[in-house]
Amino acid sequence: MAFEASNSIPSMATTTGFLFFSFTFIFSLFSLLIFISRMKPWCNCHTCRTFLTMSWTQRFTNLCDWYTHLLRNSPSGTIHLHVLQNTITSNPDNVEHIVKTRFDNYPKGKPFSTLLGDLLGQGIFNVDGDSWKFQRKMASLELGSVAIRSYALETVMDEIQTRLIPLMSLKARDQNETDKNTVLDLQDILRRFSFDIICKFSFGLDPGCLLPSLPVSNLADAFDLTSKLSAERAMNASPMIWKIKRFLNIGSEKKLREAISVVSDSANEIIKQRREMGFATRKDLLSRFMGSVNNDDIYLRDIVVSFLLAGRDTIASGLTGFFSLLSKNPRVEEIIREELNRVLGPVQESPTFEQIRQMHYLNAAIHESLRLFPPVQFDSKHAEEDDVLPDGTIVKKGNRVTYHPYAMGRMEKIWGPDCLEFKPERWLKDGLFVQEDPFKYPVFQAGPRICLGKDLALMNMKSVVAALVPRFDIRVVGPNHEPRFAPGLTATFRGGLPVKVIEKRC
Structure with a gap:
């Protein structure tokens, strides 16, 4: 009897495992069928049919350009993608309604937090409610302080002077003396620069990505992969597809799970090192946050990843778009050089905060480039309750609502008939920079969730341009066409930005 009983245990375990797997599979299949029934895949409107068959690729290189085409031809500036239960808008009145007037009704929402939850956890970009308020309050206090701004400028200038300028000079000489046919991927250089900066500024650690050997960073590579694969989740026709695969x-x-493991291990190691080194007197952001949430390593891990997302990809993306446009507009480049020479003098030393504030044309040029190439091309919310947008669009509870800064920057209704031109002058009045309505220009978001790091990001970008433009001619090589964007949480040029670098004689 004892022998029979012992034999029956593996059999029972096998049966239980089979039943569990069968139940899970049937439940998943049932959930998928329910979702499909709610998604109404039988919608045969032209927009949904074009999306599902991907026939938009016959005319457009990027999905964002197809959306721009549809929004441009919509009388209200709003379109519906029924199969995804998504309302997409480029109407500034709708944007103000979503991000400010009815902010309470349009949180990030559970669908969004689930999509990015494995990567961002409970970080500020992935939460709503009290958790978001707490993190935003802490971030606002820190990022608004004079000490942290001075530390940020010091960090940026050090990386520019000791690494970025010497590296660009080295590459320029290599191109001139060794092989005139070689090109430099400026996007890669800017991403390395931004990664060094955010790690130094946020964690007090130097990954050395911009050293002359251009070393490989496992953390940077893993973070790039998590960003790409997380974004691809949103491109599935149904979330059940990636959930079943997960x-x-x-x-x-x-692949995503393995990459996130690398990111998490690195973040935990950063936290461990900071704790061992002591954080009470440190200047970096993580040390300041650790004073408030010292004993919650999971929470600190999520904060670390959020810092990486905010500071690495967005600044590199913005600068890549800027130099892409500047290469095609030598007139703008020359005016920037004249302004820099006037403000900084012929010696071209590192600018102070006061000097940066005097660079009105450079400020206008950067805002103009971000209008055409916003690092975050669209932002989505989910309706808590039924609502009606200012243009009369009906939004049902639980539906997704998306505003599209990339498309908005290309709308004649918003920016006039010259909307596709790179024209910094549109931001100037009597030679002084004038900020546009944030709901017309939601590149840094708007309302209660407006980007807290906006001023630091702009300072970073201006500092790089002020350092490179007087010293180098940077020219994009290859066919003169619009870039192709790679999947990701921020806009990244597929294939990089190949350039020739010519060092100017002093």
Whole structure:
């Protein structure tokens, strides 16, 4: 009897495992069918049919350009993608309604937090309610302080003077003396620069990505992959597709899990090192946050990842778009050089905060480039309750609502008939920079969630331009066409930005 009982245990375990797997599979299939029934895949409107068949690729290189085309031809500046239950708008009145007037009704929402939850956890970009308020309050206090702004400028200038300028000079000489046919991927250089900066500024650690050897960073590579694969989740026709793949740990979800593991391990190591070194007197952001949430390593991990997302990809993306446009507009480049020479003098030393504030044309040029190439091309919310947007669009509870800064920057209704031109003068009045309505220009978001790091990001970008433009001619090489964007949480040029660098004689 004892022998029979012991034999029955593996059999029972096998049966239980089979039943569990069968139940899970049937439940997943049932959930998928329910979702499909709610999604109404039988919608045969032209927009949904074009999206599902991807026939938009016959005319447009990027999905964002197809959306821009649809929004431009919509009388209200709003379109509906029924199969995704998504309302997409480029109407500034709608944007103000979503991000300010009815802010309470349009949180990030559970669908969004689930999509990015494995990567961002409970970080500020992935939460609503009290958790968001707490993190935003802490971030606002820190980022608004004179001490942290001075530390940020000091960090940026050190990286520019000791690494970025010497590296660009080295590459310029290599191109001139060794092989005139070689090109430099400026996007890669800017991403390395931004990664060094955000790690120094946020964690007090130097990854050395911009050293002359251009070393590989496992953390940077893993973070790039998590960003790409997380964004691809949103491109699936149904979230059940990636959820089933995640449950079975196969395909892209297996790669995502492995990459997130590398990011998490690195973040935890950063926290451990900071704790061992002591954080009470340190200047970096993580040390300041640790004073408030010292014993919650999971929470600190999420903060670390959020810092990486905010400071690395967005600044590199913005600068890549800027130099892409500047290469095609030598007139703008020359005016920037004249302003820099006037403000900084012929010696071209590192600018102070006061000197940066005097660079009105450079400020206008950067805002103009961000209008055409915003680092975050669209932002989505989910309706808590039924609502009606100012243009009369009906929004049902639970539906997704998306405003599209990339498309808005290309709308003649908003920016006039010259909307596709790179024209910094549109931001100037009597030679002075004038800020536009944030709901017309939601590049840094608007309302209660407006970007807290906006001023630091602009300072970073201006400092790089002020250092490179007087010293180098940077020219994009290859066909003169609009860039192709790679999947990601921020806009990244597929294939990088190949340039020739010519060092100017002093």
